[in-house]
Amino acid sequence: MALTGKSAVVTGAALGIGKGLSEVLLQNGAKVALLDVKESAGQSLVESLNQQHGTGSALFLKCDVESEEQLKAAFQKATETFGGIDILCNNAGIMNEATWEKAVSINLMGVIRATYIALEHMSKLNGGKGGVIVQTASLAGLGPFPSCPVYTATKSGVVGFTRAMAAASAVSGYGIRFNALCPTFVQTEMITNIPARLGQFSHLNEVAEQLKEKLGVLSVSDVAESLLELVTDETKNGEALMILTKGKAYMQFPSP
Ligand SMILES: NC(=O)C1=CN([C@@H]2O[C@H](COP(=O)(O)OP(=O)(O)OC[C@H]3O[C@@H](n4cnc5c(N)ncnc54)[C@H](O)[C@@H]3O)[C@@H](O)[C@H]2O)C=CC1
Numbered sequence: 001m002a003l004t005g006k007s008a009v010v011t012g013a014a015l016g017i018g019k020g021l022s023e024v025l026l027q028n029g030a031k032v033a034l035l036d037v038k039e040s041a042g043q044s045l046v047e048s049l050n051q052q053h054g055t056g057s058a059l060f061l062k063c064d065v066e067s068e069e070q071l072k073a074a075f076q077k078a079t080e081t082f083g084g085i086d087i088l089c090n091n092a093g094i095m096n097e098a099t100w101e102k103a104v105s106i107n108l109m110g111v112i113r114a115t116y117i118a119l120e121h122m123s124k125l126n127g128g129k130g131g132v133i134v135q136t137a138s139l140a141g142l143g144p145f146p147s148c149p150v151y152t153a154t155k156s157g158v159v160g161f162t163r164a165m166a167a168a169s170a171v172s173g174y175g176i177r178f179n180a181l182c183p184t185f186v187q188t189e190m191i192t193n194i195p196a197r198l199g200q201f202s203h204l205n206e207v208a209e210q211l212k213e214k215l216g217v218l219s220v221s222d223v224a225e226s227l228l229e230l231v232t233d234e235t236k237n238g239e240a241l242m243i244l245t246k247g248k249a250y251m252q253f254p255s256p
């Protein structure tokens with residue numbers, strides 16, 4: 001899929017990886033609706049993106065992925081503004097083992113909520129044009145992160161949901177591909193101030209530090225480049241793309 005003339009929605013887009021995903025989509029000719037709970041960071045980012053990429057190419061919409069109502073309103077606004085939606089990046093996420101129910105609600109339920117609303121706009125069965133949905137999962141969705149069991153569970157859930165939706169889409173004719181980005185640690189605010197967010201696993205902070213030392217830390221642009229691959233390569237559906245400091249590889253899942 002070429003990106004020129006396409007429209008995208010990115011959740012958790014005001015900072016970090018979501019900001020990088022939005023930038024790479026704009027650099028490649030797409031229009032982007034940036035959704036986030038952080039209004040002032042989102043608004044000022046969009047002002048700067050519109051200066052760089054042309055007025056009207058980026059739109060900020062305050063939206064909490066925990067709210068179905070806010071998601072519905074944001075998708076409606078993006079559709080009306082851009083004339084449709086071709087790409088959804090389900091990126092919003094938190095790591096907080098202390099507020100673990102909120103982590104499940106944002107990281108897993110937020111992905112499901114946004115995906116089901118996106119289907120109403122994107123699925124060819126509903127009059128949409130089809131397209132591609134890419135989740136920001138994590139390497140933790142493919143292997144256990146001992147310091148963060150609930151974070152691991154949410155990301156494993158996202159990978160499973162992505163693969164099942166890819167198969168459902170192929171059988172049903174939604175015309176939508178579903179793929180997941182599975183990066184190792186990425187240099188964003190998420191990997192700062194960790195101990196307080198480990199909750200009952202705060203004693204495993206050193207385990208997290210050692211894992212980070214062993215695996216290394218990616219830049220946001222490493223993840224953004226990988227998004228382009230999953231969006232543009234029409235053969236990719238149901239894939240989990242591991243992004244490591246030593247390179248990228250598609251996860252080989254066992255056949256049933
Ligand atoms: N930083 C890392 O090491 C890695 C992060 N990830 C995943 O990447 C995604 C993005 O993370 P980062 O950019 O690192 O985090 P970040 O904390 O830098 O940025 C997250 C963004 O999501 C927004 N957000 C949080 N809750 C939200 C909600 N309920 N509704 C809408 N927006 C919300 C925040 O306001 C923020 O702008 C997350 O899903 C995370 O799990 C995956 C692998 C590694």
Ligand SMILES: CCCCC/C=C\C=C\C(=O)C/C=C\C/C=C\CCCC(=O)O
Nearest residue numbers: 095138139140143144145184185208209
């Ligand atoms: C000391 C830094 C801790 C930071 C923790 C916060 C957020 C981490 C977010 C991630 O998504 C981390 C990504 C990858 C590491 C997780 C698991 C790797 C499992 C590898 C394996 O054993 O297979």
